Amino acid sequence: MPYKRFILSKPNSSITELNALGLGKTDFIADFKQYYIHLLGRDEACRSPYYAGEALSQAIRDRLMERWKATHKTYKAAHGKRAFYLSMEFLLGRTLSNAMLNLGVTDTITQGMYDLGVEIEELIESELDAGLGNGGLGRLAACFIDSCATLQLPVIGYGLRYEYGMFTQTIINGEQVEKPDHWLRHGNVWEIERLEYSLLIKFGGHTEIQTDEQGIQRVCWINTHDVLAVPYDTPIPGYQNNTVNTLRLWKAVATEEFDLEEFNAGDYAESVAAKITAEHITMVLYPNDANENGKELRLRQQYFLASASLQDVISHWVKLYGENFSEFAQKNVFQLNDTHPSIAIAELMRLLVDIHGVPWNDAWAITRQTMAYTNHTLLPEALEKWPVNLMQRLLPRLMEIIFEINARFLAEVALHWPGDNARLRRMSIIEEGGQQQVRMAYLALVGSFSVNGVAQLHSQLLQQGLFHDFYELWPNKFNNKTNGVTPRRWLAGCNPELAELITETIGDSWVTELSDLKKLIPYAENAQFKIKWRTVKHNAKQRLIDYIHLQHPELNLNVDALFDVQVKRIHEYKRQILNVLHVIHLYDRIKRGDSHMVVPRCVLIGGKAAPGYVMAKKIIKLINNVAHSINSDPDVAGKLSLFFLPDYRVSAMEKICPGADLSEQISTAGKEASGTGNMKLMMNGALTIGTLDGANIEIREEVGDENFFLFGLTEGEIEARRSHYDPVSMIDQDTDLQRVINLLESGHFNQFEPGIFDGIIASIKNPHDPWMTIADFRSYIDTQKRVEDAYLDKDHWTRMSILNCANSGKFSSDRTINEYNDEIWKLEHRSVSL
């Protein structure tokens, strides 16, 4: 029996009287004990930091809960516009320490736990990363929702609740071995299941035109196999502002009706199999970064996300405004995180036209005023295309809608460029040829009012290259939003010692106004301050050494060495190979007694390879083999070491960036859309060695040429060189490079594994090498020499380090989100009071 009223508190009690809001030490300790003893059933004898962490997280979650409700009420009462960030990836990492920071209770809780004999650090370390993303694109989504909450913007993140996140990487015999990441195995205190908001998602079946009672013809999508989408909500707290926004992640669950149907037909085993197929949809994150694989399950995931999220928004709309959609576009905006959720454009048309009876032209106007698309890559292998026949089978109604959108769009193109058939073929959403394919980027372009790249160069290249035809048709749609990262996690949270030094020097406004770091500029000349800065860096490097020792206890690392860091996904365009060539060159110099090499250097490389990307896996093996040779050679001990850090992930970066001296951003110019690791490292006082690519260009602009180590060909020079690129003759003409290649070809690093690096060697010697690694070798080596010389002058290096941090303000995701809001979303900021 449904109850009439469900009373949880005395009618007059105000929520502030509840212990669950108290932010004092005694409030937390009381709740912590309550959860530890009664909810988890543990006692003092259980010394597991895991359960203490769970109990503490519960207590903190309670504090978020009231603020979450208050935020919800504030937004609801305002009846204002909302934005929805649709993304297949949200790479959140750990939550506990970030929640403490944003609630402003880090010191209180650290002290409170200490009083109980518990080290907070141990609890923090026992939390698993939420690895629901591959790399930059997924982490960007996580930084963005942090900034939206901090800026008090009504933005909901929509994504998928993968049962298995990004795989765990182990290294066995120098090779990557993947282990599934069952991150939910112990449950997840930070999420709340919302069964009551479950929705049905259709797959398969066919369409039919039916006439309704009013004699109106409607397309019906019938005989479908339906899957239930169940939302799980995670609170996203703003920085000390009472705002708690929502990240809603969908889980696929088999419908009971579906089971019953099959079961009644007498096929029990089939019905269980069907249930499992349905629940496969959100089972695993595809581990391909900037690399499409075209699998049917991936398309299912994409549609599942798009349909569930849109239905959720529309059912909310209908509850408030009924079937009147005239103001829908004024009140709602969807930001598509790359083309991955771009089927949402066709799905919104389906929901408006077929389900809510909106005429096509009105629905199309709404869609085109509601959808905004962010492009994250120019790499052709990452551009999504779906075979038409697959879409017809899996999503027949969506395919019809895409054909209709395309027909009307091509008519518009034909009007604009009469008789230009080549252009029609180029711009069609449907690529003709062997098998017809849907070009998802074009669907996104046609269906959106805004299209942006993620750094100046990238946005410019989109307009001049990939999307040029569309830029000519709709120049005003195009814009740039240079990426950023949240200074809460990437400075205040991960580097408390540096944060404290900054705050005692210039105050704490930088946490939410990162450009205030400019106030540090005069201190770059202050001897006292520089000593403090150096001490903080020294301590961070020592902590990084301790962290590396967990993986490599055998290594003897020198805290005064130059810490040279390249951490990111392993990809040929990111050119980890170029880094290895430099390390081999240094090794060769030391071995031949070149005494100019005086600066001890620790080179740290980390990152995951997509499991199917053979060359990337070979690169990992090469790094490990070279590391083994170098680290076991007494001739180079104390001068040079190289190590591969296994299982690079968000929580690893939080330890790495405070301790880095040099940030390697060495992609082939024009290939890295932005990069965001470059920003995290800069913020923590690392200097960049980099090409004129992605956000490196803007980093250099901000910090000044004299505080940035630039090398390599420009994007224009790269493209101009392609036709006559001759790496073999470049090797012949450069003795250092010749010696490096000889070492590789002689099998020096693979004496018992003949031939294993032949593929890598051939790829860089190939005149058609798309990444042109050899072309930048000389410039890179010479620039690395300048790095060494600069590092020798400790005082000067410290000055440059301070200036890098001081000028990193532009790269706060708060700045990025303010630009999205001012130019695309146009939401009002709403402050929340309790």
Ligand code: 9L8
């Ligand atoms: N490589 C870009 C990086 O430069 C940028 O900083 C970051 C955030 O804007 O996005 C990175 C990026 N990731 C992807 C990506 C493409 C996929 C994928 C999965 C399947 C298919 C394509 C995951 C990630 N593109 N760009």
